[in-house]
Amino acid sequence: MANLLIIGAGGVGRVSAFKAAQNKDVFDNIILASRTKSKCDEIAKDIKEKLGIEIKTYSLDANQKENVIDLIQKENIDIICHVALPYQNLPIMHACIETGTAYLDTALAETPDNPDTYYDLQWALDEDFKKAKTMALLGCGFDPGVTSVMVKYAADYLLDELEEIEIYDCNFGDHGRHFATNFDPEINLRELNLPGKYWENGKWKTTEPFEIQVKHSYPECGEATSILIWHEELESIVKHFPNLKKAKFYMCFSDKYLYHFNALKNVGMFSIEPIEVCDGVKISPLQFLAKILPDPQDLVKNYKGQTNIGVIAKGKKDGIQKTFYIYNICNHEKAIKETGAHCVSYTTGVPAIIGCKLMAEKVWWSEGVKNVEEFDAKPFFEEMEKQGLPIKITEIKD
Secondary structure (H helix, E strand, O other): OEEEEEEOOOHHHHHHHHHHHHOOOOEEEEEEEEOOHHHHHHHHHHHHHHHOOOOEEEEOOOOOHHHHHHHHHHHOOOEEEEOOOHHHHHHHHHHHHHHOOEEEEOOOOOEOOEOOOOOHHHHOOHHHHHHOOOEEEEOOEOOOEHHHHHHHHHHHHHOOEEEEEEEEEEEOOEOOOOOOOOOOHHHHHHHHOOOEEEEEOOEEEEEOOOOOEEEEEEOOOEEEEEEEOOOOHHHHHHHHOOOOOEEEEEEEOOHHHHHHHHHHHHOOOOOOOOEEEEOOEEEOHHHHHHHHOOOHHHHHHOOEOEEEEEEEEEEEEOOEEEEEEEEEEEEHHHHHHHHOOOHHHHHHHHHHHHHHHHHHOOOOOOOEEEEHHHOOHHHHHHHHHHHOOOOEEEEOOO
């Protein structure tokens, strides 16, 4: 049994809290904390009404390490599930180091003035976590997270030699809005505005944003234009599978989304440099845009359709070239009915709690700072089946 602190009360925090409550046999004390306590209270009320489980709520400014330490000590926390902004990764990790608390996040650390960040800032804390005799599990959402577990599964159970991987992420859902992001607008749009980047023959190669586009057929869903982008799990996957010849990440976008995206980009709305909007008041265009775009959680009112995220793994088995497609399909309406959050939140929040559960049970446990692909994939996949995100595997024949 573990005392669990979930930091963040957006869509992912909502799903994480629901899933933790559904696993009350593992998490006997569940605390949900966010800067805005009323959001936590609303989620706690929904959980009480649907599941009959009570969770505690707190207001927390997680930008300040001392605030996190105080709450850890007050509630005797064993594990922190951090699903708020990646700007807060480092202060929360330092709070965990000082208190010997296990840590999990779903996205790599970022800073407000630099969207082009990498795992180095978090990997550098490995010895500190070892000295504190605890662990940090990085990137345990879906992508990053499950996609890396898929790669691990392919390497350990499907292929003798893993040579190439391609990750494909497509949201076939429709929320009825002209333009909106499925998670925090500032983080989402910063990510998409970066140059593309992929691994090939021992080197990183870069492209202009949205330069490489392919038509890809998503199993059971159909074909969609998919664009090569940089995504953080590529960095850790290449580190932990050094013999990989190629590693790429693709995400699909509708024509309507791209029309609005390009228009906003062309007029400078993605800039992170603050500008003076009136006497003495400065804000970056991107921060302003994030304020006026729909709240991602509001999209649940009309969301229909499904998501399809998976990995194509190529390599050799018994000397023969093989290709496998490992994927998950998530239905927006089912996710909303269960938790009140759409699939983009659901597919991130469920793996986060699976990671916390495996840590609590010491199935996945190793002191230091770890990525998910450093552990056995089978128990994670088994939990995904139980928790509502079953994995499908098919062999692609030439």
